[in-house]
């Protein structure tokens with residue numbers, strides 16, 4: 165191992181940052197079984213690769229901490245399946261990340277339960293206030309105001325800012341942390357670990373709790389055995405139930421389940437049964453994604469060769485509408501296109517991405533964003549370990565976004581949130597009123613009934629959520 169940390173990827177960035185980094189993503193690329201629809205970087209766990217990878221992750225974390233101040237309020241272990249790691253390694257990794265916790269803030273996710281459920285934003289004035297003002301971005305005429313920012317290509321089983329998937333609907337609840345870009349949502353500590361139902365044991369659950377993990381996100385996907393088989397999932401529905409109970413026994417404060425709709429053969433009834441089963445388990449958060457056919461996946465090949473028939477758009481839209489209605493009736497609030505939570509249980513880490521805030525990401529294929537520099541690590545675990553051992557940063561790519569690009573991506577990401585794009589926050593961050601900057605996209609979307617503009621915010625309407633990708637794409641141009 166090299167004993168001296170390499171130079172940071174961008175020395176200027178490193179030197180300039182005075183605000184600590186609050187959010188950390190850790191990619192653990194191992195899975196017991198590979199699902200045909202999955203396009204995240206993952207490999208089956210073999211030999212001594214787990215230990216070498218965890219050693220490299222710890223080294224990358226130390227190097228990053230030597231470059232940038234870390235005062236973490238959220239950590240997210242994704243993958244892959246982090247709980248595939250041998251318990252001792254998983255516990256060591258979790259404890260090392262938790263050591264960078266900012267202890268000056270609220271102690272746990274539970275603290276948010278007492279929060280004011282939210283001042284409802286006024287639904288005033290559907291007119292586009294300021295639309296006649298010429299859109300003169302400050303970066304084109306001096307007076308540039310640059311806030312922290314940038315997108316993060318994440319996972320589709322978690323939000324994916326650069327790969328937005330399903331549509332969604334407007335629900336006028338916005339809790340305070342959703343109303344502005346300022347990440348007040350990170351006042352409390354949140355440490356999430358993704359898991360597959362069959363991989364949570366008393367041993368690893370105990371180690372994770374001891375290390376400060378308070379949120380488990382589980383890939384349930386469906387409660388219908390035939391749908392699980394189609395998705396190449398190896399767990400049985402009963403194992404989801406057992407794992408949720410195990411998490412509760414160990415005291416995890418928040419449990420999320422991922423579910424997938426639009427699976428060929430899935431009926432409205434079978435989807436509603438899965439939603440109901442998840443609700444009945446008493447989980448706090450549900451992420452509901454439409455099945456996508458990503459290029460390079462086995463599922464995409466099956467589609468191309470006619471071995472799989474994609475569901476009709478109308479059927480998928482119906483399933484999505486059922487999701488919104490049934491979960492609202494069950495007491496869940498939709499706070500993002502694909503995400504539903506009991507009040508106060510929104511995923512704070514993912515809000516960092518949707519608010520386009522800086523975050524550190526480590527591990528093979530991990531995508532991070534610090535002070536306008538977006539990077540992606542090599543999506544190959546052996547190359548990743550080699551680079552770290554050789555004292556290099558394991559970057560596959562780096563991109564510095566200009567202010568206009570950041571403004572557009574910030575708007576696109578904010579539109580995913582039920583609270584929408586906060587006009588005042590955007591203006592204070594980028595120095596231009598968004599209705600002026602996005603005048604064309606807004607005018608078209610408003611006249612199509614897809615976007616609603618109030619005095620405070622720009623939001624997708626329910627109809628807009630059904631074609632959310634198209635609407636958001638217009639804000640990117």
Ligand code: SF4
Nearest residue numbers: 195198199202243244
């Ligand atoms: S969907 Fe999850 S469990 Fe399946 S291969 Fe992808 S990361 Fe692994």
